[in-house]
Amino acid sequence: xSATHEKGMQAFRSVMDAPIASFFASCxxxxxxxxxxxxxxxxxxxxxxxxxxxxxxxxxxxREYTLVGKLMGLVGIGATVxxxxxxxxxxxxxxxxxxxxxxxxxCPVGNDLTYMIRKMREGMAVAGHAPDGxxxxxxxxxxxxxxxxxxxxxxxxxxxxxxxxTGLKVPLDAEGADYMVLLSxxxxxxxxxxxxxxxxxxxxxGVSWTIASEAFEATNSGIQIGVSDxxxxxxxxxxxxxxxxxxxxxxxxxxxxxxxALRWEGPNLIGKPYTFEVVHILELxxxxxxxxxxxxxxxxERKITFHDxxxxxxxxxxxxxxxxxxxxxxxxxxxxPDGGVMNWCCGxxxxxxxxxxxxxxRLKAFNRKKRQVEATGAGxxxxxxxxxxxxxxxxLEHNEMNIEVVGLTELIAEYLTDDQPAAAGGEA
Numbered sequence: 001x002s003a004t005h006e007k008g009m010q011a012f013r014s015v016m017d018a019p020i021a022s023f024f025a026s027c028x029x030x031x032x033x034x035x036x037x038x039x040x041x042x043x044x045x046x047x048x049x050x051x052x053x054x055x056x057x058x059x060x061x062x063r064e065y066t067l068v069g070k071l072m073g074l075v076g077i078g079a080t081v082x083x084x085x086x087x088x089x090x091x092x093x094x095x096x097x098x099x100x101x102x103x104x105x106x107c108p109v110g111n112d113l114t115y116m117i118r119k120m121r122e123g124m125a126v127a128g129h130a131p132d133g134x135x136x137x138x139x140x141x142x143x144x145x146x147x148x149x150x151x152x153x154x155x156x157x158x159x160x161x162x163x164x165x166t167g168l169k170v171p172l173d174a175e176g177a178d179y180m181v182l183l184s185x186x187x188x189x190x191x192x193x194x195x196x197x198x199x200x201x202x203x204x205x206g207v208s209w210t211i212a213s214e215a216f217e218a219t220n221s222g223i224q225i226g227v228s229d230x231x232x233x234x235x236x237x238x239x240x241x242x243x244x245x246x247x248x249x250x251x252x253x254x255x256x257x258x259x260x261a262l263r264w265e266g267p268n269l270i271g272k273p274y275t276f277e278v279v280h281i282l283e284l285x286x287x288x289x290x291x292x293x294x295x296x297x298x299x300x301e302r303k304i305t306f307h308d309x310x311x312x313x314x315x316x317x318x319x320x321x322x323x324x325x326x327x328x329x330x331x332x333x334x335x336x337p338d339g340g341v342m343n344w345c346c347g348x349x350x351x352x353x354x355x356x357x358x359x360x361x362r363l364k365a366f367n368r369k370k371r372q373v374e375a376t377g378a379g380x381x382x383x384x385x386x387x388x389x390x391x392x393x394x395x396l397e398h399n400e401m402n403i404e405v406v407g408l409t410e411l412i413a414e415y416l417t418d419d420q421p422a423a424a425g426g427e428a
């Protein structure tokens with residue numbers, strides 16, 4: 001057994017908690033999770049059945065944590081997890097799972113397979129079987145502050161462009177602001193107009209906000225690759241900046257997994273509660289709308305549908321807020337089949353979009369989203385995750401579908417009215 005393989009087995013041992021043990025023990029082998037996974041439904045290959053992707057971890061559990069497995073081990077028989085097996089499973093754990101959580105929703109005995117994949121990645125990563133794309137993104141996130149290598153100077157340049165376009169100041173390191181805005185690298189590089197949209201909305205609504213120069217990146221590659229120690233470093237960076245600036249809230253951007261990483265996993269990773277609250281940008285916009293501080297006028301006459309980002313809607317519970325917001329600006333909104341909590345993933349979550357070797361499979365899995373979009377007859381696809389947006393654009397382009405993809409925050413900003421209440425300031 002190599003040193004890295006031994007570390008992988010130690011990681012399996014460290015993540016083997018009561019939930020995982022009970023999940024394996026309670027699996028009834030019904031196969032319902034297969035029909036909930038787009039990598040299985042779009043390929044028909046049984047190796048993409050979610051529970052099968054966990055086979056090495058299950059084998060480890062059976063060998064070390066069941067009576068039969070221990071007895072077999074004493075007499076030198078029974079299956080053990082070998083390094084070659086982990087190498088073979090790397091594709092199944094990283095390329096064909098976006099950790100979207102749809103399989104967990106349909107499990108009749110309540111097994112959270114997404115949680116188990118997340119834990120299995122801990123062992124895979126330390127055993128050296130994480131894909132190169134994710135390893136590189138994680139290294140850049142730790143060393144440079146961004147998985148795409150976006151530096152502060154790049155952000156400052158984008159801020160200057162947005163300030164010029166909007167005529168509004170984008171605050172940087174404003175101590176005592178109520179809200180600290182986080183961005184994903186995708187937004188900073190590909191969709192900087194999101195920053196301008198925030199400036200326009202917050203100006204109208206009288207929101208006190210800032211961006212932190214030391215922690216503007218929301219993406220947590222440590223979660224995606226499955227290394228909790230690195231995920232902790234990235235969360236702590238945000239916590240330190242929020243505490244230094246004395247903000248009351250940290251706003252998660254239009255990025256699905258960033259919301260999960262910061263809001264649900266963050267306090268456990270750093271081992272203490274936050275001194276601030278985490279709010280998703282859609283939650284805040286809906287709060288402002290409900291308080292009468294976000295007013296729009298006019299309706300977009302295009303046929304519009306909405307892609308629910310998995311981590312925001314299914315695992316984050318932000319379901320009604322985007323529909324409330326869309327209802328205020330879309331004249332012809334069309335729900336996708338299976339929209340809402342059972343929406344199908346774009347195919348690029350969980351680090352799959354950063355994994356070059358997964359591209360062919362990802363584009364094949366996109367056929368599910370293609371059919372969903374086509375069923376609506378919409379010509380405009382709105383979403384609330386920059387990573388989804390890139391994956392959707394690539395999938396639509398690959399399938400030669402003439403459909404525009406728009407960020408929800410930017411769409412709302414387009415319909416702001418000058419008839420706003422006096423800037424109230426303070427919290428929503």
